[in-house]
Amino acid sequence: xxxxxKKAIAIATEKQGITNSIINLEHxxxxxxxxxxxNVALVYSKQLKVAPKVLAEKIIEELKKENIEExxxxxLAGPGFINIKIKDAYFVKGIADLAKQGxxxxxxxxxxxxxxxxxxxxxxxxxxxxxxxxxxxTVGESLARITEFSGAEVIRACYQGDVGLxxxxxxxxxxxFVKEHNPIPRDESTLVEKVSYMGKAxxxxxxxxxxxxxxxxxxTEINGLIYxxxxxxxxxxxxxxxxxxxxxxxxxxxxxxxxxLGTKFDKFxxxxxxxxxxxxxVKEFLAKGVFENSEGAIVFPGEKHGEHTRVFINSxxxxxYEAKELGxxxxxxxxxxxxxxxxxxTANEQNAYFKVIIAAFGVMYPxxxxxxxxxxxxxxxxxxxxxxxxxxNVVSAEVLLEEFESLVEEKLKDRxxxxxxxxxxxxxxxxxxxKFTILRQAIGGDIIxxxxxxxxxxxxxxPYLQYATVRANAVIAKAKEAGVSEAVVKTPExxxxxxxxxxxxxxxxxxxxxxxxxxxxxxxxxxxxSEFNSYYANNQIVSTTDELSPYRVSLxxxxxxxxxxxxxxxxxxxxxxx
RNA sequence: GCCCUUGUAGUUCAAUGGAUAGAACAAAACUCUUCUAAGGUUUUGAUGUAGGUUCGAUUCCUACCAAGGGCACCA
Numbered sequence: 001x002x003x004x005x006k007k008a009i010a011i012a013t014e015k016q017g018i019t020n021s022i023i024n025l026e027h028x029x030x031x032x033x034x035x036x037x038x039n040v041a042l043v044y045s046k047q048l049k050v051a052p053k054v055l056a057e058k059i060i061e062e063l064k065k066e067n068i069e070e071x072x073x074x075x076l077a078g079p080g081f082i083n084i085k086i087k088d089a090y091f092v093k094g095i096a097d098l099a100k101q102g103x104x105x106x107x108x109x110x111x112x113x114x115x116x117x118x119x120x121x122x123x124x125x126x127x128x129x130x131x132x133x134x135x136x137x138t139v140g141e142s143l144a145r146i147t148e149f150s151g152a153e154v155i156r157a158c159y160q161g162d163v164g165l166x167x168x169x170x171x172x173x174x175x176x177f178v179k180e181h182n183p184i185p186r187d188e189s190t191l192v193e194k195v196s197y198m199g200k201a202x203x204x205x206x207x208x209x210x211x212x213x214x215x216x217x218x219x220t221e222i223n224g225l226i227y228x229x230x231x232x233x234x235x236x237x238x239x240x241x242x243x244x245x246x247x248x249x250x251x252x253x254x255x256x257x258x259x260x261l262g263t264k265f266d267k268f269x270x271x272x273x274x275x276x277x278x279x280x281x282v283k284e285f286l287a288k289g290v291f292e293n294s295e296g297a298i299v300f301p302g303e304k305h306g307e308h309t310r311v312f313i314n315s316x317x318x319x320x321y322e323a324k325e326l327g328x329x330x331x332x333x334x335x336x337x338x339x340x341x342x343x344x345x346t347a348n349e350q351n352a353y354f355k356v357i358i359a360a361f362g363v364m365y366p367x368x369x370x371x372x373x374x375x376x377x378x379x380x381x382x383x384x385x386x387x388x389x390x391x392x393n394v395v396s397a398e399v400l401l402e403e404f405e406s407l408v409e410e411k412l413k414d415r416x417x418x419x420x421x422x423x424x425x426x427x428x429x430x431x432x433x434x435k436f437t438i439l440r441q442a443i444g445g446d447i448i449x450x451x452x453x454x455x456x457x458x459x460x461x462x463p464y465l466q467y468a469t470v471r472a473n474a475v476i477a478k479a480k481e482a483g484v485s486e487a488v489v490k491t492p493e494x495x496x497x498x499x500x501x502x503x504x505x506x507x508x509x510x511x512x513x514x515x516x517x518x519x520x521x522x523x524x525x526x527x528x529x530s531e532f533n534s535y536y537a538n539n540q541i542v543s544t545t546d547e548l549s550p551y552r553v554s555l556x557x558x559x560x561x562x563x564x565x566x567x568x569x570x571x572x573x574x575x576x577x578x
Numbered sequence: 579g580c581c582c583u584u585g586u587a588g589u590u591c592a593a594u595g596g597a598u599a600g601a602a603c604a605a606a607a608c609u610c611u612u613c614u615a616a617g618g619u620u621u622u623g624a625u626g627u628a629g630g631u632u633c634g635a636u637u638c639c640u641a642c643c644a645a646g647g648g649c650a651c652c653a
């Protein structure tokens with residue numbers, strides 16, 4: 001419909017002497033202005049040296065001559081807008097079409113044939129899985145699903161730092177921690193206990209790294225030994241027992257978190273498997289003059305490319321995060337030939353870092369640079385202070401999720417559930433509340449989270465969207481029970497905003513994909529759910545006497561499916577009941 | 579010091595250069611013998627400051643103010 005109207009307006013505009021015009025066609029915010037609105041007359045009036053209103057009148061005249069079937073009226077409004085209203089029958093038919101699509105409603109084919117990798121979450125073994133990882137996971141998963149829903153083949157990747165200074169700090173911490181305080185948790189301890197022990201060991205190690213020169217020297221030495229895992233494996237076994245233990249429980253624990261959040265990665269990358277490649281690339285392009293020797297390190301002189309200089313190989317001869325990133329990127333494109341796009345989601349403190357990486361690729365492999373996309377998120381901040389896993393004042397994902405779950409628990413008190421159902425609802429609703437909080441606003445900005453107020457489940461929230469869907473499903477079930485006919489025999493004279501919003505779903509998906517902006521979907525679903533809730537309050541949907549009942553039930557069905565798919569794209573599940 | 583990002587109701591967020599700047603929370607009132615009241619209805623309230631570009635600026639440009647992040651061997 002949008003394309004059809006755009007074309008018609010383009011033709012009408014062309015007759016006024018404007019060629020190759022860019023037609024802007026939008027849904028006016030105020031529904032009273034019509035279903036579509038265009039500002040072409042305002043845009044091109046200057047070029048033609050006529051008043052916008054005069055031009056608009058002429059275009060409207062042409063449009064009327066075209067006699068487009070679905071259009072009920074074309075009007076001039078305001079300073080020169082062309083407002084178009086669509087016949088109600090078109091929307092009724094639109095709902096019927098959506099109903100036919102069933103579970104695939106809203107899926108588009110914009111990205112068909114494309115292969116897109118999304119790398120996100122990237123927690124580091126040997127360290128805590130904190131709320132920053134929760135954010136990256138939520139944003140990344142949603143972007144992956146939007147892309148998938150747009151028809152692309154999506155590869156979910158997760159990149160984990162199994163070598164590096166942080167590992168050395170934890171190793172040192174474990175070794176010294178054991179001596180002084182606590183022994184390593186035994187096998188019968190829970191995974192969470194083991195992981196939190198390791199988190200403490202890291203903080204302990206880091207504390208000494210920063211304050212004690214001798215400890216710093218030891219940790220640096222351990223770091224070198226850890227790298228020997230890659231370079232010359234025979235010197236590594238010194239810490240092998242602690243290392244293997246730490247890596248194993250970290251990965252096991254991450255899996256439990258992913259399961260809870262609803263992510264399933266297709267590919268895990270480790271720093272240890274890309275570090276060597278990174279070194280190779282740096283050496284190769286050092287010879288070609290892309291990198292330079294500087295103060296014993298090898299750096300990329302970013303200033304030559306509008307960026308800043310960064311160290312790729314340190315004076316110890318070890319690859320930094322930067323060099324590993326080169327190896328990782330090459331490996332991604334090597335593992336998945338024909339990759340059309342490689343998206344990486346990280347915290348926004350890495351924005352400048354990624355610009356340098358992409359600039360370096362721009363010099364070495366422009367083809368790859370053009371396919372790289374970096375997206376970032378802000379921090380999920382408990383209104384007091386910045387969190388840092390180095391200082392240990394971080395909120396772990398575990399703690400935050402538990403906090404949300406206990407809030408849901410409160411609400412669940414009055415409802416009757418089986419134990420199994422209770423736990424499921426508790427978890428699904430808590431995750432929805434959390435993901436909604438993260439995805440409701442444009443990605444990139446910080447999300448301020450007040451731990452005392454926590455999260456209200458009233459108003460715009462994940463549970464609000466789930467609740468509207470659950471109610472629609474309950475109505476559908478009731479209709480089935482009451483034996484309301486499936487066949488729609490009568491349709492309403494006049495459609496509501498609900499129908500109009502429903503048929504826009506695919507457009508919203510497309511925009512979210514184009515702009516890498518999940519929050520457009522959130523905004524849309526909130527409006528849609530709110531519209532449905534009003535409709536639900538004003539209309540009896542299930543009735544054995546009202547001829548409109550089958551239509552209303554079919555509308556509820558389409559609504560429930562759009563909500564389910566829209567929430568799926570956000571990574572949110574809908575419970576059976578709540 | 580330099581670079582990047584962000585300043586919108588009391589609060590947390592929206593708004594492809596367009597029309598009367600949308601929600602939610604908080605506050606006040608109403609609403610469950612119709613399908614789940616985690617709902618619905620109504621009322622109050624905002625574009626950091628100063629310029630500029632434009633028919634039109636929350637949006638683009640400049641300066642200032644404020645907040646956050648980054649800037650060499652961490653990831």
